Amino acid sequence: MSLTALYLLVALGAGLVAMFLRLPPLVGFLAAGFGLHAAGVGELDGLETLADLGVTLLLFGIGLKLDVRSLLRPDVWLSTFAHLGFSMIIGVGLLAGIAPLGFALLTDADLGEMALIAFVLSFSSTVFAIKVLDERHDNNTLYGRIAIGVLIMQDIVAVAFLTISKGHWPSPWVFALVLLLPGAWLAHRMWDRITSTELTALFGLAMALVPGYWLFETVGLKGDLGALVIGVLLGSHAKAPALTKVLFSIKELLLIAFFLSIGLTGVPSLEDLALAAVLQILLPLQAAAYIVIFAFMGLRYRTATLASFTLTNYSEFGLIVIVIASATGMASAEWQTVLAVATSLSFLVAAVFNAYAARFVNLLNRVLPERKSARLQEADRPIHLDGAKALVVGMGRVGRTTYEKLCETQGYQVLGIEHDSLRADSLKAEGFAVVEADATDQDFWERVKKGAGMELVVLTMPFHGDNLLAMDLLDKLGFEGTVAAIAMRPEERDELKKRGAHAVLNLYASAGSDLADKALRVNQERRATP
Numbered sequence: 001m002s003l004t005a006l007y008l009l010v011a012l013g014a015g016l017v018a019m020f021l022r023l024p025p026l027v028g029f030l031a032a033g034f035g036l037h038a039a040g041v042g043e044l045d046g047l048e049t050l051a052d053l054g055v056t057l058l059l060f061g062i063g064l065k066l067d068v069r070s071l072l073r074p075d076v077w078l079s080t081f082a083h084l085g086f087s088m089i090i091g092v093g094l095l096a097g098i099a100p101l102g103f104a105l106l107t108d109a110d111l112g113e114m115a116l117i118a119f120v121l122s123f124s125s126t127v128f129a130i131k132v133l134d135e136r137h138d139n140n141t142l143y144g145r146i147a148i149g150v151l152i153m154q155d156i157v158a159v160a161f162l163t164i165s166k167g168h169w170p171s172p173w174v175f176a177l178v179l180l181l182p183g184a185w186l187a188h189r190m191w192d193r194i195t196s197t198e199l200t201a202l203f204g205l206a207m208a209l210v211p212g213y214w215l216f217e218t219v220g221l222k223g224d225l226g227a228l229v230i231g232v233l234l235g236s237h238a239k240a241p242a243l244t245k246v247l248f249s250i251k252e253l254l255l256i257a258f259f260l261s262i263g264l265t266g267v268p269s270l271e272d273l274a275l276a277a278v279l280q281i282l283l284p285l286q287a288a289a290y291i292v293i294f295a296f297m298g299l300r301y302r303t304a305t306l307a308s309f310t311l312t313n314y315s316e317f318g319l320i321v322i323v324i325a326s327a328t329g330m331a332s333a334e335w336q337t338v339l340a341v342a343t344s345l346s347f348l349v350a351a352v353f354n355a356y357a358a359r360f361v362n363l364l365n366r367v368l369p370e371r372k373s374a375r376l377q378e379a380d381r382p383i384h385l386d387g388a389k390a391l392v393v394g395m396g397r398v399g400r401t402t403y404e405k406l407c408e409t410q411g412y413q414v415l416g417i418e419h420d421s422l423r424a425d426s427l428k429a430e431g432f433a434v435v436e437a438d439a440t441d442q443d444f445w446e447r448v449k450k451g452a453g454m455e456l457v458v459l460t461m462p463f464h465g466d467n468l469l470a471m472d473l474l475d476k477l478g479f480e481g482t483v484a485a486i487a488m489r490p491e492e493r494d495e496l497k498k499r500g501a502h503a504v505l506n507l508y509a510s511a512g513s514d515l516a517d518k519a520l521r522v523n524q525e526r527r528a529t530p
Contacts, residue, residue: 007044010036011256023351026131026259030344033263043264051261053209054254056227057247058127060208062148063231064240065139067422075297075377076149079290083150084122084157086289091118091282103275105334113331120322120339121282123158123315126151127255128347132310132354141419141438142379143307146294150311155225158317170220177219180211184233187211191237200239201246207234262316268341272334276341279314283349287312291364298377301364309357313350314343379421383435383444388415390456393439393470395427398486399460403432405516412456417444440466445473456523458516459485459501464492471499482526484519502526 010032018028071077095114099106106114129147130139138144187207194200208227216226234240268276287308294304319339326333373381392403395418406412416434418424424436437444439461457474459467467485474483484503487493493504503518 003042003044006041007036007047007260011260015256022355023348026128026255027344027347027351029256029259030263030347033260034268034344035263036260037264047257047261047264050254050257052223052258054251054256054258055127056208056213056224057205057251057254058130059224060204060212060227060231061244061247061251062126062130062152063228063233064235064244066148066152066228066232066235067145068232071149071152073146073149075146075294075299077153079146079293079297080150080153080157082293083286083289084119084154087122087282087286088115088118090285091115091121094279094282098278103271105275105332105338109332116325116331117322117335117339119161120318120325121279121314121342122286123154123318123321124151124311125313125315125317125343125347126155127258127316128313128350129310131255132350138306138419138438142421142436143299143303143310145421146299146303147307147310150307152228154315155222155228155317158321161321171218174219174221177215180229180233183211184230187234188237191234191239194239197246200243201250204243204247205250258316262319262340262344268337272338272341275338276345279338279342280345280349283312283314283346283353287353295371298375298380300371300376300380301368302361303380305361305364306357309350309353309360312346312353314339314346316343319343379436383437387453388413388433389453390414390458391417391454392458392460393417394459394461394466395423395432395434396460396462399458400427400432402458402460402516402519406456406458406520410516410520440469440473445470445477445479454479455481455527456519457481457483458519459483464488464495467496468499471496471501475500482519482523484522 011029014028014032014035015025016028018025018031092111092114095106095109095117096111099109109117129151133139133144133147136144139148191203194203207230212227212230213223214226216229217223234243290308290311291301291304294307295301299307319336322331322335322339325331326335390406390412392399392406392414395403395416399416399418403414403416406414414433416427416432417437417439418427418434419436419438421436424434427434439445439459457479459470461467461470464487467487471483471485482502483500484505485496485501487496487504487506490506493506496504503522505518
């Protein structure tokens with residue numbers, strides 16, 4: 001028990017230090033793993049199992065929210081393979097270029113081994129990328145969906161490589177996995193009868209680990225891929241969002257074990273550290289390649305940059321690939337420590353990239369020519385708001401009620417803004433005037449400013465930080481109309497008031513209709529005042 005306590009305290013302390021340095025806590029967990037190993041502390045029993053569970057639940061959660069059609073988009077599959085080819089070329093070039101510097105691992109490495117390392121370094125970290133998207137609440141934005149699609153395509157490529165490198169194909173029983181389709185129907189019917197939160201969590205764990213991880217491993221496929229597939233099959237159920245929330249905290253805790261386990265892979269030598277540091281040179285080149293490829297695919301600079309920076313890191317899955325490759329003699333086992341350090345350092349680099357993503361987007365918009373709408377994907381083209389008198393940002397339960405109140409009782413021409421594509425499509429099918437857009441996007445609010453007659457904006461996004469950011473952007477762009485917003489706590493209400501909101505109501509104390517009434521009343525009072 002004392003060893004468990006030590007691990008908890010070290011992980012907590014390192015995570016707090018990382019947070020105070022404005023870095024993701026996972027960077028602290030990685031550092032904690034390296035520190036524990038360097039201090040000679042023994043590995044905690046069951047840590048690897050917990051780490052595997054964390055990654056499995058992560059991919060299961062992705063599956064619950066994944067629209068499989070997104071994988072068929074050219075900006076997903078074509079971008080994945082184009083970037084893979086580019087990364088391997090520049091990776092081999094870098095390794096060959098630094099080989100004369102005297103790194104022992106590169107002295108005797110042939111072209112095949114260098115190509116393998118470049119292949120491993122072409123993958124992005126699913127764990128890190130999803131953490132970034134979770135923290136921003138951007139999983140369902142356009143750039144978030146593209147990033148997740150690329151990550152899944154990379155996993156498929158890696159699974160294919162592992163299958164070939166092991167020297168044997170999956171079991172013939174792999175074809176029996178088609179029975180998961182009727183099995184999913186039965187699971188849906190069972191799920192319909194579950195009302196308990198505890199049973200819901202247990203049901204999710206059982207689905208991810210048994211027909212997911214265990215079954216796929218049994219037939220010779222990657223277990224994590226199985227968890228993803230089961231998540232996709234269950235994702236259409238009405239209770240899928242609730243299950244995602246129930247498993248969220250469990251997944252977050254288990255992923256701490258994952259990051260600790262990476263740090264425990266070994267104590268790097270000075271030469272290992274130097275080589276891992278040199279490998280970071282590839283990251284900005286890979287980021288630039290992603291931006292160019294995504295822009296070529298018809299995405300705006302902002303969308304291309306955010307998706308690129310989300311993917312600009314090295315993958316923990318690459319460590320699995322190199323372990324198997326070294327076991328088959330394709331690469332030296334010493335690469336495991338180097339790549340573990342390189343992966344850890346890449347998370348630091350990626351944290352900096354993502355922290356300055358907005359500034360980089362502004363720079364690109366200033367120095368590069370403006371993109372013509374006709375050359376952009378429809379989902380990323382400018383949104384024309386002319387004619388709308390009121391804007392409801394966030395079309396969840398409260399936003400929908402607010403929209404209906406403004407339309408039905410006041411006769412306003414209202415436009416709803418929703419960043420979740422699935423919800424936006426559902427509302428459109430019901431007859432709501434809704435556009436899919438990101439209200440925390442400065443470009444979006446610049447287009448809103450061009451809309452003639454816009455006099456009322458109602459912010460009903462569930463995350464306080466998003467509403468604050470939208471307030472700041474409205475103020476920056478000189479919006480002179482009325483702004484109303486929701487808040488969950490008194491301090492959030494006060495902060496929104498300080499930022500310039502004219503009407504703020506507590507989310508739990510008032511329904512959307514009350515918010516609409518107050519927003520209209522304040523708007524009428526302000527318009528009547530000379």
